[in-house]
Amino acid sequence: MLEKIDLGVTIDKETYRQEKERLTVRLGELQRTLHDMGIPVLILFEGWDAAGKGTLINELLMPMDPRSFRVHNFKKQESEDEIFRPFLWRYWTKTPEKGQIAIFNRSYYSDLVYRKSIDALNMQGLMKQANEFEQALSDDGMIIFKFFVHISKKEQKRRFNKLLGNDATAWRVTPRDKKENKHYDKLYEKVNRGLELTDNDCAPWVIIEGEQKDYALIKVFSVLEKRLEKAIETVNKAPAIELKPLIHEGDMPFQSKILDGIVLDQVISEEEYQRQIKEAQKKIRLLQFELYRRRIPLIVGFEGWDAGGKGGCIKRLTRNLDPRGYTVYPTASPSDLERKHHYLWRFWRDIPKNGHLGVWDRTWYGRVMVEPIEGFCTQEEFDRSYREINEFEKQLSDWGAIVIKFWLQIDQDEQLRRFTGREENPDKEWKITDEDWRNRDKWEVYKIAVDEMLLKTSTVNAPWIIVEAQNKYYARIKVLNETIAAIEKRLND
């Protein structure tokens, strides 16, 4: 891409002055409109060191209402917290909420270009993740700009020398910077290749000729103006969508019946349970330490019918673990803030460090169960969820995580027994709510959603494990044993 760029372009003082004045006012208006419409915007600045990204960002902030934007600076070197997390973690967690603008000063793109020990295949894989990230956000309604501010080797050197010539700024040019200027041509190849790999439809690169600062600024502002105007028009013209339930009884007549095929009569005696649980808990504690030593993360998700015994299984799983190494995340309905982000945002936020164990009591699978059933998402959102979830789990797995998902299966009679039991026990009464009864009435609809979910999202690297949970002892032992098996499999690989 870069080889086609003419770095000699300029703009005259008068045009600059006029356009800047006009565009400053206009961008302020557009930002307020976007805010009122709840449209999130991500503006990403990349480019050579000393290309002028900082100045462009500051000028861009001038017309903005400070309540509506946030600048995130990403160093080429990840921090301690970031280095222990998946590649995109530090970016996912900083995506803007609806109506807000996030400005990324450098990004995943620099991450890769400046990473020394990365081969072409790996780079391609991670760039693909970046594309998926942008696709997911864009599908969710985010407007994404990617600016690459380009200057020549000569110009970069000139700017470095200028900084070096002043005592107060000389220290800013690090040995690394100098080295980068020296190896500009080699980096150029890498940069160019990176741009190609990440130039996608939803977030195309805009190359900014950065040698004349006036030109660079007016180009950035003009590109923002045109695309934001278009985005606002598109949203305004889009027909209003009425949210309604998306799954009904009788949908998908020849659907595979995974749940119906589960044999529920496995039982374990209390005595046998007591013996086995102690042993398994002891074992899993040792395995936890081993995972920590080897820096392998473990992600365990629990789903299942209400009163299926998720909480009980989680407590037995974690009881003997070192609390410094695990966290249990209960997933309730999203908060206001969570609702203003992509639905995967809150799960990304909680991804543990590698070597740690994250357990979810209910998970991101609400997206393909309660949301379409209750009509909390649109058909389009629902349709792309399986892919998005599989990509999410694949990224976790590529990062090195062991990913396991348990489905706790009971039948309707057993659920009724447990609901009634809870209502009759003053210590457990709090566990049962009207909503549980309402969900129970939708059993058949849930079955359709769950069968489809188990089918589409059970992958080699993140399999669903069905737990016959009619007998609590059996279920707990199975959860522990399957977890142990998954860990041991990885450790022996």
Place this chain on the structure above:
Amino acid sequence: MLEKIDLGVTIDKETYRQEKERLTVRLGELQRTLHDMGIPVLILFEGWDAAGKGTLINELLMPMDPRSFRVHNFKKQESEDEIFRPFLWRYWTKTPEKGQIAIFNRSYYSDLVYRKSIDALNMQGLMKQANEFEQALSDDGMIIFKFFVHISKKEQKRRFNKLLGNDATAWRVTPRDKKENKHYDKLYEKVNRGLELTDNDCAPWVIIEGEQKDYALIKVFSVLEKRLEKAIETVNKAPAIELKPLIHEGDMPFQSKILDGIVLDQVISEEEYQRQIKEAQKKIRLLQFELYRRRIPLIVGFEGWDAGGKGGCIKRLTRNLDPRGYTVYPTASPSDLERKHHYLWRFWRDIPKNGHLGVWDRTWYGRVMVEPIEGFCTQEEFDRSYREINEFEKQLSDWGAIVIKFWLQIDQDEQLRRFTGREENPDKEWKITDEDWRNRDKWEVYKIAVDEMLLKTSTVNAPWIIVEAQNKYYARIKVLNETIAAIEKRLND
């Protein structure tokens, strides 16, 4: 404190079994009551390595609803992110919200006891901060438990040896652990002294005899039971408080009149402004780099009448800065989540790293202006706010920050001119709301609040700087020059 402890205490199996069963059920009930009443609880575990903190925490989690608690593990070594922040930052940001339980596995207390390079005076100062932290949370309604799990040198050695005897656990005993056991007696002195310095009324230490694990567990559970019961009773018996405006015209008849004494007729010509602003912006950019190099944080707060020109001043202050080094935080009314925490929580959360600049467009001073005027806080909350705010700023200053607060002063006529001007300008109309007009009607009441605030919270280390803002040019230049002066003063110290 520790020397009075008899580590030989035990409990028999049968009492243990019975009490554990009873207390487990009871703590579950209490947790749900606390949740429903919106009472936050902080449970802090300290103690020797291998004293059994992890096991106690896990057992404590068993009866709890996972949606209601969160465990935070604090390493003796702070992370990169934490080391660049004030001492209590990592704890403030993890305080529980209303109705939630936070469990701290180690805390500020370990921070100090295990810190090598700390003299007695410094330790005393930081322990004082810890006490103030607990006082602020406790005043805000939080129940705080501090357990110190105690074992003898001999017992610690025995436990280390047991771990060392097993290949799977041997690595967990680090050279540092061994060294700590060797120097147990010396550490003991430090620990004992630390316990004394932080044993306060609102959060007294409870020493847990940790040699027999059964005893330790029942003691922890029983202490929780008793104090939680008492806390619930106290809250239930407290009379309902009706929130109402706390400041009225005519209050404080002999109040100092700081605002009335401000001479507002300072003016700067546009030409002079253009010349000076460029120069000041250039200078402040260089100073920003110098602060970064020396790792000095700069905290700047802006308050003032509506339409006083805060936004304009902030934009001129930051325009030329490196965006990697500063963040502007606009303070709106608190979100749901923020409302569930101590009012200083959200400001603690945003404290920048050292070497960075944080600018607040409106600040924590809302607590002593809009809140008492509109009746958003109780009289007791209001009364302790000046002290809490001064302590907060003192902690920032002790950390090394330059703290400046600007009050932008205009008169009522000028405000009216600006309001009207905004309403008539389509580009600025969005800046003016009904609320602005409502606040304007309360000018005299605000004057009382502001005069008191300026008097009580202008401190040597965090002074209020009054900015005569009738003329915008004058105001902007003064803000930049005062900021430059404050930075230069520090750099020359």
